[in-house]
Amino acid sequence: MSGFMLKIKKELEFQDFYQVLFENKSVEIEEEILQRVDKSFEFLQDFSKDKIIYGVNTGFGPMAQYRIPDEDCENLQYNLIRSHAAGAGKPLSAENVRALMLARMNTLALGKSGIHREVIETMQQLLNKNVVPLIFEHGGVGASGDLVQLAHLALVLIGEGEVFYDGTRQETCTVFKNLGINPISIHIREGLALLNGTSAMTGIGLVNLIYAKRLMEWSVFCSSAINEIVEAYDDHFSEELNSAKKHRGQQKIARMMREHLADSHLTRKRHEHLYEEKAKKTDQFSEKVQEYYSLRCVPQVLGPVYDTIEQALRIHLEEVNSANDNPIIDAAKEQVFHGGNFHGDYISLENDKLRLVVAKMSMLAERQLNYLLNPNLNNILPAFVNLSRLGLNFGMQGAQFAAVSTTAENQMLSNSMYVHSIPNNNDNQDIVSMGANSALLTRKVIDNAFEVLSVEIATIVQALYYLKVNEKLSSPSLRKFEILKKLLPALKEDQPIYKELQAITEYLKKHDAYS
Template identity: 65%
Template sequence: MLTIKGKLGIEDFYRIIFKEEAILINKDVLTTVENSFNFLSQFSQNKIIYGVNTGFGPMAQYKINDSDRIQLQYNLIRSHASGTGNLIPEQYVKAAMLARLNTLSLGHSGVHISVIELMTSLINKNITPVIFEHGGVGASGDLVQLAHIALVLIGEGEVFYKGERRPTEEVFKLENLKPITITLREGLALINGTSVMTGIGLINTINTRKLLDWMICCSSAINEIVQAYDDHLSLELNQSKKHKGQQQIAKSMRHHLKDSTLTRKREHHLYNGNNEVTIFEEKVQEYYSLRCVPQILGPVLDTLNNVEKILIEEVNSANDNPIVDVEKEHVYHGGNFHGDYVSLEMDKLKLIVTKMSMLAERQLNYLLNPNLNNILPPFVNLGTLGLNFGMQGVQFTATSTTAENQMLSNPMYVHSIPNNNDNQDIVSMGTNAANITKKVIENTFEVLAIETITIVQAIEYLKVQDKISSKTKKMYDDIRNLVPPISDKDVPMYPYVNKVKNFILNFEEEIYACKELN
């Protein structure tokens, strides 16, 4: 069980969301939340506090009678639970709930302690609110998506429970759970923040790191099986360029290839006297998709590390409005709910993931085109040329999926549309950015699955299983357990692509390339 103390790291997030560890709220955190609630209860008397005794947004000019305060919070939750479109998968919703729970645990929101207790129970019991992709503009936070979570907390709406979509009321009765206590501003505190975009964003960063590790693995294996010269991965070359990411990628590829007998030393072949040669039959340098991997994946790694840093800062921040400060006995109004930090980072993330899908697609094309690699049959066809097709069909899938990524990688950050009677006159679209990035990541797992199968096919054709590095051999064995050699009998490929996609997405062991990429 992991104790929540008001500060989450990426490792904590991974353990709770991916490993489904139960959580316990630290007693000091509960005390902090209670103190915040008690302070706001007293401080708000005879004062105008936004969202306590006023309307919301442009309706804040209207004072709310004391007798209507509780109804105000219920009205807010119910009216804003208006999402549409595809359902957000349960894992991502759980991540959003954890992000919201952590924010409220900081004691800057003035919520009743029942909010913390019920959210903890829902997370531990894997009771997941039904929420939708469409609705958030990411300015006053994820109002619509978070309203669907709040709807469940007041005992309404729908949840996923043991694989079924069921009314919240039914599940609460089965689990003996009680709705939260609405007293002050619980409705506003629950829906006014960046927790959905942040929760989705953190899962996106974790999955992107998996993609990067597999991309290093595939890039290393291709350099190996085509017997590339290894100096483009050398310490000397890559240290001459002062980017940490590039140096780390090159180091990881050297680590992957350290026991390979296939990569070659330039000094053994080209530095020992070739004065009489006019045209070299073999390439003096590899194509960019093989030779420039550290320069391409280096900025991917550097960007990913920074995105992760910003999102962890966001998840540990007070991101609603107003902000309660018990120590200074004051309530501050502002805009911490604005999602620009997350929106911008999600746009950066989807750019680098799209670039990875482009690199994978080009490496795939290199393997499939005999005029480029000069060592493999067309489409790595292990059967009869003309009669069988090898990997020809799946290349179409990889190409079209990569093209979709290129289109989706256009930024959301600059797509602000004023709304809310122009109260929200510039918005972040952070939730859209996070969801689109999620789609780009899913697409890239598909492209990488196709590339991985093709690499294994190439190893099969070249019969170099005993010459490849131990890490490439591990990949070869793992994929061969899922996909048989595609040779003289063509078969539908989609089940194999999906099997490999799920395998690399859910791979739990140390990734073949290196586990130092952070």
């Protein structure tokens, strides 16, 4: 297993997450990073001997006014971990947990948390040996960090709780013993340092972004292919038209469409059809002068999606490369700073925005799907792209219901979590981010959008069976549809297609549109 090196002068990048989560790259840690962690630990160990420091020799949250005797400080950290391992709901997926661990390991490696190096080394072992802590979806409110989710990570690190390993859910102590992994020890504030942080919402958010980027590319792909199917005019994605607006996202989407359709023999030049003498003498045109918005306004609809994804990616990477617990240990200045770096508003807001634009992508797909299924709109395909007998057979009619209902759910789920703060913790946490909730809802909306796009793709496949225009398709369309046709035959007789739609959904999730 090849790996990448976590280096002191290099921040984690989006590609690093992708390689660890999806290419099974191992994580190596530069010795200089561990030495930086050692300095932070040694400073705090000496600094805290005769001072009151939150979470080292005090209680937590609203209990911070209680001084903890030196002989109980170790138990204080264990009590925090065990008491907050109170998650509910479904377990997080393995990719979300691994992203969470990589995010937490990276922020602790910045040397601003006063932890022992074994915390980082043990997380490294879990990542490299594919040991996945049992962490539940529900728990944290994203203000004192993702307390409950991260408590389940900490519970595993001290050798307790449960993990997923080798395909089964097992006791942590059993897996650690079999793999020769030693639980971490509590030295000063390892419990609080692990729990106080935004790494659950940030890790989940980065996974969301991986899938959202892929989803956006498939949306561009579908939009381009439909423009081929209906032989649309090409000026709506031209450089000239789209450069008249300054939005980078719009220009990027238009450029992607031009690249996709560069060698298509189906899209048309407006001047060749509507600017000639014959057209000037016509009082009523049999063909549309302009396409419906779901075809003509793709750069304007998907442009904001592109820009939102890029902004969310920037914020997530800033967060994952930040120290986000409390207090912050500054060994260089020989001081400890108390504050609120654990607060997750940045990530919560970006996931809310991401969820909105993904819901809009599913809405675009649903409208494009409806265009293909309605012969009164497209004027080239039979109703529901029915390849058999109208009336007796139904084509893609049943699948449309699934796409519409799923799109409606996305519209409902796109409401904000960022503004749904509920005070708790004896009102110590009186305004919270709900960041993990936002990230998890966003993942649901992304999964839903892939399902909607799978119905759209399946319908495009059926349309291509009907039209028999393979020799005129652009190279990207032809290359992908040769693969996708293997997942769904021509539906000349009605049959259950839920398995085929699931296979298309999985293909879209696992493969880039333009690779």
